[in-house]
Amino acid sequence: MVVTLLxxxxxxxxxHVEANHGxxxxxxxxxxxxxxxxxxxxxxxxxxxxxxxxAIVSRHDPALxxxxxxxxxxxxxxxxxxxxxxxxxxxxxxx
Numbered sequence: 088m089v090v091t092l093l094x095x096x097x098x099x100x101x102x103h104v105e106a107n108h109g110x111x112x113x114x115x116x117x118x119x120x121x122x123x124x125x126x127x128x129x130x131x132x133x134x135x136x137x138x139x140x141x142a143i144v145s146r147h148d149p150a151l152x153x154x155x156x157x158x159x160x161x162x163x164x165x166x167x168x169x170x171x172x173x174x175x176x177x178x179x180x181x182x
Contacts, residue, residue, distance in 0.1 A: 088144060090137045092129070099158075102136035106144045111153040113139055116160035123161055124168045135168060142172045146179035154180075 090113075093101040098117035104110060113136045120126045126135055143157060157180065164171045 088137075088140060090133065090140050092133060092136075100132050100136075102133070102140070104136075104140040104143075106140070106153070108144075108147070108149045109153045111140075111143070112156045113143075114156060114158045116158070119159055119161050119164060123164075123166055138168075138172050139175070142175035143180060145176055 088107070089105040091103050093103050093112065100115045100117075100120060102113045102115075104113060115126075115132060115136065120132055120135070124135065126132045139157070139159065143153075147153060159171070165174065
């Protein structure tokens, strides 16, 4: 899987993910990454995006396409990054 930072356009950070069965974008809101998860720098954001992408792919049904965009913001995540990743690994994105 390849995860790359997309050019900045607005306040969110966006990452393009190329997986074996498709591609998608992970977006992290400004408030989530700076105020709640307190990701220190670009490298920490890329690491977080990779972990989120791996969790998404791990629970994805390969018979179905990926969504084009997975948005992570303060209203749809846990306050701790690790809890969010664990929830996705256990229940998938829709669980």
